[in-house]
């Protein structure tokens with residue numbers, strides 16, 4: 321494949337031009353020795369729209385397991401035998417405690433996730449009531465909810481309750497979708513994202529890689545999200561949890577993950593690109609490099625897997641010379657940072 325000038329590609333992206341499929345393939349197949357140049361190009365685009373800010377998002381699994389769907393990657397699906405906690409929607413007190421944790425951790429966005437195909441009327445009422453209370457105490461906190469396939473009137477109810485964004489991931493390409501799920505379709509998912517936009521909610525829809533998809537599927541998804549025009553794109557890397565149908569799959573490398581992040585930045589220049597589940601496991605020591613393409617991360621734990629310590633994330637952002645969105649004066653507000661630095665020094669001795 322012909323060698324590309326990555327900065328010319330960044331220029332194209334900044335000028336609003338769509339990169340070609342051939343160029344997209346070149347990004348995913350960039351030689352590892354040229355990866356820093358590719359990241360530099362992605363950073364030019366990231367810097368134009370997001371500067372050096374990193375948005376922190378705090379995730380809460382508000383209803384876990386017991387899902388009738390068969391998404392093969394998911395530990396909460398009906399076909400999963402993964403050992404996870406299963407519980408119905410948590411109490412308002414627990415939701416408020418999690419929101420406080422989000423604020424204390426400097427998160428700008430609080431993401432509340434319910435397992436399931438889609439919410440019932442009653443679930444929407446429960447969620448809306450909890451959200452109103454959270455917004456009453458933390459008016460600045462952005463609320464995102466993820467409740468599955470959504471009906472138009474439910475989207476409006478959520479917006480009226482103070483919800484800012486709705487997450488519904490497309491996960492993979494239309495062609496590959498039937499390989500990972502048979503109980504709903506790619507089209508079902510697209511319709512929900514379109515309903516979210518129609519209701520005036522901010523759209524959050526992303527991806528999951530490492531499930532056996534081809535480069536073509538990765539590229540198709542990046543273009544689909546551009547076509548829909550989603551505001552934020554979480555990029556998940558598969559954690560093949562024992563007991564799930566995809567258990568044992570581990571086909572990503574840290575370099576491939578970085579190339580995927582660059583691809584999504586160059587195809588979706590103005591969308592928030594968030595490094596999501598699997599960050600620690602798949603990017604490993606290259607995690608900081610991911611922030612040259614992405615401008616957002618989840619902090620704390622994921623839905624059913626552990627994340628790294630929040631202090632380690634804050635330390636990573638500070639060492640990069642980047643800033644936490646909404647907490648630009650980081651030096652004055654670093655809690656627990658000394659403890660992390662001490663842990664590093666102990667390891668180095």
Ligand code: SF4
Pocket residue numbers: 387388389390391394395396397398434435436437468
């Ligand atoms: S619909 Fe959501 S919770 Fe249910 S199996 Fe699929 S990803 Fe998991």
